[in-house]
Amino acid sequence: MSYPFGFMDEYAKKEVRRGILKAIAIPGYQVPYSSREMPMGRGFGTGGLQLTLAAIGPNDTLKVIDQGSDDSVNAVNLRSFIEMTCPGIDTTASTEEADIIQSRHRIPEKPLSEDQLLVLQVPYPDALVVVEASEEKRKQMHSEADYSRLLVKLYEDIVKFGEITLSHRYPTRINGHYVIDPSPIPRWDVPRLHRAANLTLLGAGREKKIYAVPPYTAAEPLEFDDIPFRVEDFRDEHGHRRRCQRCSTDDSFLDEFINEEGDTVYQCSDSDYCNTRLLSASAIKERCLG
Amino acid sequence: MGYVAIKGGAEAIQGAEELFEYLRCARGEAGSPLDSATIQNQLRQLHSRVLSEGGLYHPELASLAIKQSLGDTLEAGFALRAYRSTQPRLSETPLIDTSKMRLIRRISSAFKEIPGGQMLGPSNDYALRLLRLELLDESPEAFRQVAHQWLQDLPQDRLPDSFPKVLDALRNEGLLPKQGEGKAQAFDITREPLVFPVERSAALATMARAETGSLLALAYSNMRGYGDIHPTVAELRVGYLPIELPHPVTGEPVEVGEVLMTECEVVAMYDKPTDDKAVMGSDIKAGTGTTQHIGSQPTFTLGYGACFGHNEVKAISMAILDRALQKGMQEGPSNPSEDPEFVLLHIDGIDSMGFASHYKMPHYVTFQSDMDRLRTTRRKHKETAL
Numbered sequence: 217m218s219y220p221f222g223f224m225d226e227y228a229k230k231e232v233r234r235g236i237l238k239a240i241a242i243p244g245y246q247v248p249y250s251s252r253e254m255p256m257g258r259g260f261g262t263g264g265l266q267l268t269l270a271a272i273g274p275n276d277t278l279k280v281i282d283q284g285s286d287d288s289v290n291a292v293n294l295r296s297f298i299e300m301t302c303p304g305i306d307t308t309a310s311t312e313e314a315d316i317i318q319s320r321h322r323i324p325e326k327p328l329s330e331d332q333l334l335v336l337q338v339p340y341p342d343a344l345v346v347v348e349a350s351e352e353k354r355k356q357m358h359s360e361a362d363y364s365r366l367l368v369k370l371y372e373d374i375v376k377f378g379e380i381t382l383s384h385r386y387p388t389r390i391n392g393h394y395v396i397d398p399s400p401i402p403r404w405d406v407p408r409l410h411r412a413a414n415l416t417l418l419g420a421g422r423e424k425k426i427y428a429v430p431p432y433t434a435a436e437p438l439e440f441d442d443i444p445f446r447v448e449d450f451r452d453e454h455g456h457r458r459r460c461q462r463c464s465t466d467d468s469f470l471d472e473f474i475n476e477e478g479d480t481v482y483q484c485s486d487s488d489y490c491n492t493r494l495l496s497a498s499a500i501k502e503r504c505l506g
Numbered sequence: 507m508g509y510v511a512i513k514g515g516a517e518a519i520q521g522a523e524e525l526f527e528y529l530r531c532a533r534g535e536a537g538s539p540l541d542s543a544t545i546q547n548q549l550r551q552l553h554s555r556v557l558s559e560g561g562l563y564h565p566e567l568a569s570l571a572i573k574q575s576l577g578d579t580l581e582a583g584f585a586l587r588a589y590r591s592t593q594p595r596l597s598e599t600p601l602i603d604t605s606k607m608r609l610i611r612r613i614s615s616a617f618k619e620i621p622g623g624q625m626l627g628p629s630n631d632y633a634l635r636l637l638r639l640e641l642l643d644e645s646p647e648a649f650r651q652v653a654h655q656w657l658q659d660l661p662q663d664r665l666p667d668s669f670p671k672v673l674d675a676l677r678n679e680g681l682l683p684k685q686g687e688g689k690a691q692a693f694d695i696t697r698e699p700l701v702f703p704v705e706r707s708a709a710l711a712t713m714a715r716a717e718t719g720s721l722l723a724l725a726y727s728n729m730r731g732y733g734d735i736h737p738t739v740a741e742l743r744v745g746y747l748p749i750e751l752p753h754p755v756t757g758e759p760v761e762v763g764e765v766l767m768t769e770c771e772v773v774a775m776y777d778k779p780t781d782d783k784a785v786m787g788s789d790i791k792a793g794t795g796t797t798q799h800i801g802s803q804p805t806f807t808l809g810y811g812a813c814f815g816h817n818e819v820k821a822i823s824m825a826i827l828d829r830a831l832q833k834g835m836q837e838g839p840s841n842p843s844e845d846p847e848f849v850l851l852h853i854d855g856i857d858s859m860g861f862a863s864h865y866k867m868p869h870y871v872t873f874q875s876d877m878d879r880l881r882t883t884r885r886k887h888k889e890t891a892l
Contacts, residue, residue: 225594231697248699252591253584258860260867283870290867292516321871339864351847352702378886383875402875422857424699448878471870472877485871 222269223301228252232270232426236417239428244390245358246341251424261294261320262421264337268318271333271417274304279314284322284469284485294318311488321384323405325468325489328414330431336399341420341427343387343397363387363395367438374443386445387438390429395438398429404447404469409435450482460484463493530576542569554766554815555579559855560586561696561715563765563814580717580859587856595697597751600759604769604812608667609745616740616773622669627744672741673771676806682773683805702847709831709850713824714813717855724853725823728830728843735829737772737809744768744816770811770821774829776804807832 222229228250235249254262261282272278280295282288286309295307308314311324318335328334344354347365357363366387373381384400388409398406399418409416409429416429429435439445450458450470457466461481468489470482484490531537546553546569557568560583568586575581611627614620676682693708700708713721728735747767750759809829811821827849834844842848852858 219592224591227594227697228591248701250695250697250699252696253587253856254591255585255588257584257863258857259862259864260860262860283868287516288868289519293519296516321869339861351851355702377883378890379879379883381879381883383879384872400869400872402871404875422861448875449882469871470874472874485874 219301221274221302222272223254223297224252224266224269228266229270232266235426236267236270236428239417239426240415240430242394243430243433244394244396244427246394246396246425246427248424249426251421254421256293256297258422259339260290261318261337263419263423263426264318264320264335264421265294265298265419266421267335267417267419267426268298268316269302271335272298272302272305272316274302276315277306277308277313279308279311279317279488280319281317281322281324281487282320284324284471284489285487287487290320309488309491311486321400321402322469322485323401323408323416325484325486326492327408328412330413332414334414334416336401336416336418338397338399338418338420338425339422340385340397341418341423341425343385343395345397346382358394361393363389363438366395370438370440374440380443380446389434389436389438391433394427396427396429398435402448402469403437403445406435406437406445407447411435458482460490460493463490463497465490465493526576530574540573542566542573545569545572549577551816552577552579554768554817555718555820556582556586557766557815558813558817558820559583559715559717560590561814562586562590580855583717584856584859590696595694598691599749599751602747602749604743604747604767605671606668607743607745607747607767607769608764609669609743611745612669612741612743614672614739614741616672616738620672620741621675622666625665625669669743671771673773673808676740676773680803681806682808700850703835704846704850706828706832706835709846710810710812710824710828712850713811713827713853716820716824716853717858718817718820718823720853720855720858721820721823721827724843724849725826725830728826728841732841733830733833733843735772735774735807735809735826735833737774737826737829739822739825740771740773742768742770742818742821744818766815768811768813768815768817768821770818770825772809772811772822772825772829774807774809776806 220226224232231249235247238247239245251263252266254265256262256265268278278295278298279286280291280298282291285291299305299307311317311326311328314332316333316335317324317328318337320337323334323336342351342354344357344363344366347369348354348357357365370380370382373379384402385397386403386406387395388398388406389395396418398409411432411434412429413431415431418427418429420426437445448469452458458470459466460468460470460483462483465484468484468486471485472480472482475481484493546565549572552572553565553568556572556579557563557565559579560568560571564586567589568582571582571585575585609625609627611629612622612625614624673682677685693705693711695708695711700712727733729737745767746764748761748764751762752758753760807829809825809827809832811824811826811828813820813824827843830841830843831846831849834840834846839845839848
């Protein structure tokens with residue numbers, strides 16, 4: 217069986233593109249679209265996938281990551297599907313070389329440029345869902361920029377726990393109006409949405425929504441004057457910033473795991489960032505020795 | 507030291523798929539592959555369910571989907587849906603009159619006598635659910651003999667192909683609301699997103715391809731008491747519905763094929779008359795044909811269910827939910843089964859199973875983030891306790 221370029225029929229791709237344009241025109245607004253069934257599970261990145269398939273052309277270079285890694289099972293699966301249905305595209309693991317980066321749960325550590333498109337996969341498109349279950353009511357709250365219940369939730373967290381307990385999917389106000397769910401990126405990644413040079417598109421396939429953070433647009437996490445927003449804390453018990461035990465960097469989001477000896481170790485979550493660091497370190501070493 | 511957080515993706519996926527395929531063929535030389543006619547006939551109810559939940563009437567591909575998914579209804583429906591995404595929408599059928607259905611079964615639980623008569627057709631409703639142990643070791647000869655025998659004993663008198671609708675009799679008596687003008691354009695859920703409030707045709711389309719178990723669970727909650735529509739099955743019919751399309755040259759309607767369908771109409775208890783304004787409001791929201799009162803006279807209310815294939819429980823559940831949703835749209839929901847958002851956003855099998863499955867994927871980053879929050883909170887807790 218042969219499939220059209222980009223799998224979806226042309227009408228479907230056109231609909232997604234129109235959704236994208238509308239999303240860019242109204243930063244942070246969730247544009248409803250009909251969302252086709254893709255040949256992989258709803259929840260496995262079908263929203264991001266439809267954005268990528270609608271945007272990609274034969275000469276584009278694509279990078280797909282999941283949990284920061286190009287080699288994660290789901291990233292491999294998505295990449296090979298896109299390669300199969302989009303003949304002529306190139307794929308890469310390098311953040312720098314990619315025209316389109318589709319990602320789940322991470323924004324690459326290396327800042328993106330104006331020429332790059334970041335596509336994020338979204339399970340829950342609406343930041344208000346933690347305080348309001350009904351979509352109809354949430355829509356009205358967004359249109360009135362009524363985020364009072366969300367702020368009360370943050371306040372109550374502080375009263376109960378002394379901390380805001382939202383760990384990822386941190387509510388972020390775009391261009392001074394709509395508050396978005398920036399997808400399950402860690403808080404570490406949120407500041408890198410703010411006035412980024414690149415376009416970020418967010419796609420929720422199951423919930424049938426597209427939204428965007430256009431280039432150079434304000435993206436501000438909700439916070440209070442006296443309780444600022446905080447990213448994940450990677451300091452050890454002595455207050456030293458932990459390093460990646462592979463490339464030794466101390467400025468990236470770290471994955472924590474237990475090695476075979478039973479010790480807790482830390483490594484960069486962004487595999488391309490880690491590899492690039494290692495390569496340049498060995499290049500420097502070689503130059504010094506040579 | 508290598509990069510250990512995530513590794514071996516491509517090979518692992520490949521190996522897992524090969525193992526899954528091995529399970530399908532595990533009997534080796536002693537086994538034989540299922541052909542699509544076998545699936546369509548011997549697994550008829552499964553096949554019907556997949557046709558309906560896949561939302562694509564393609565009996566052969568439905569058989570294939572069942573075969574490659576090893577009989578998983580959710581997965582098989584999913585494969586059909588994904589195939590559908592690659593196909594353009596070429597045309598739209600005109601409104602179809604289901605009284606033209608070539609029936610294989612039609613019953614009414616509202617009346618003993620109905621015009622045209624009750625026709626049980628193929629059904630195991632009254633069969634004793636005892637295990638038929640003789641089928642454990644069924645010989646091909648005995649198997650073939652069944653159809654042969656049945657066809658030989660076929661009575662000569664021919665029944666008409668189609669029968670009048672039971673509801674027409676009630677309607678003529680004025681006990682039902684007048685039938686509204688059919689809308690020329692139904693809401694196409696494959697081309698437009700659901701934005702609430704939605705019209706009734708969008709709700710019906712969503713339910714028509716909903717997952718049977720999900721629909722049943724919500725309808726059952728209404729039947730048990732989380733709702734009170736008190737339905738009676740006015741008519742349940744199963745049969746082949748001729749599909750017509752305009753001829754590309756002459757524009758005249760031409761029959762292009764037929765689809766096996768199940769249709770159910772339930773009559774629900776009447777309500778006290780409401781004021782005209784409320785009725786008009788509901789009409790706009792819920793589409794045509796829902797007006798409950800002629801003048802100030804109360805009438806019965808209706809619920810409608812229809813889906814591809816032979817799926818009686820699904821059609822009945824859908825009809826009950828249709829009635830419950832109309833009530834919710836008019837008066838505000840007082841139960842989950844009357845809440846359009848609650849019902850329509852939670853009955854799609856492809857959506858719900860996909861999301862349940864996605865929890866199997868790595869969530870290392872978000873869990874790292876969760877641990878950061880918990881550790882910080884615990885540290886603060888300890889500090890304040892000191």
